[in-house]
Amino acid sequence: MWPSSFPKRIRLRALTLLEVLISAGLLGLVMTGVYASLTLSLRYQGKLSDSVDTFQQALLATTRMSQALGTGKQESMVVEPEGFAFASAQPPTGPFTHDLTGKLEWHKFVFFYLDGGNLYRGDVPFPAAVVPPPTPTLAALRADGAASRFLVAERVEELTVTPGSSTKTSLKVRGKNPQTNSTTLESRVTFRQQDL
Numbered sequence: 001m002w003p004s005s006f007p008k009r010i011r012l013r014a015l016t017l018l019e020v021l022i023s024a025g026l027l028g029l030v031m032t033g034v035y036a037s038l039t040l041s042l043r044y045q046g047k048l049s050d051s052v053d054t055f056q057q058a059l060l061a062t063t064r065m066s067q068a069l070g071t072g073k074q075e076s077m078v079v080e081p082e083g084f085a086f087a088s089a090q091p092p093t094g095p096f097t098h099d100l101t102g103k104l105e106w107h108k109f110v111f112f113y114l115d116g117g118n119l120y121r122g123d124v125p126f127p128a129a130v131v132p133p134p135t136p137t138l139a140a141l142r143a144d145g146a147a148s149r150f151l152v153a154e155r156v157e158e159l160t161v162t163p164g165s166s167t168k169t170s171l172k173v174r175g176k177n178p179q180t181n182s183t184t185l186e187s188r189v190t191f192r193q194q195d196l
Contacts (some may be wrong), residue, residue: 047181054155054175058183061119061153062171066189068110068121069167071096074191076106077163078135083113084161085141087132092125099130106132111141112152112159119156119171122149157182166190 015023068088076087088110089096097105105128112121124147126133141147158172168188175181 047177050175050177050181051183054173054181054183057153057155058171058173058185061156061173062169062185062187064121064152065112065169065171066187068112069169069189069191072110072191073106073132074163074165074167076132076135077167077191078137079161079163080138082115083111083138083159084163085109085111085135085138087135088123091128097128103130105130109135109141111138113138113142114156114159117155117157118151119153119159120149121152122147158184 068090069086071088071090072086073089074086078085086109087106088108089104089106090110091097091105091107097107099105106126107128108123108125109132110121110123112119114120122141124136124141124144136144142149153171153173155174155176156171157174158170160168160170162168166188168186170184170186172182172184175183
């Protein structure tokens, strides 16, 4: 009992081979376009992510150097081709300290150096003094058994330090893809004055 409006004969028609091939070809073109778009977007995302990571690493390293230099003494600075060192008033813990006459005390040598494309920071403590001892060479500070060291940045191509009352630092960090990505950051830091 079929309704009277329903056709009595339904004609089923199969796709011809030509129609199947054309449909498959169009589907293949669409899928190729989707794949190419996805590949390009992933490549762009990787490059953008590398740029952001490289900039953040350079910014973190420059910030750490600037903070350390801000606690340093200009006259104690030693600059060598692979890095620099200076006396710092930053104590191991707590705020800055002063002697009984109110003069600022110096507590450690701070040094930054390049080794195998990586930037390291080290600290060598010495007894608190109003006049810090002469700053040793980088080689002596690195060899000191009391030195604590940690990695600041990887893939550093260049570290340039121009000493003065306000020290200029320039740091170039390359990305994982060095042909297309590197970041150079410059900063200028004024040293802490002794009479503070």
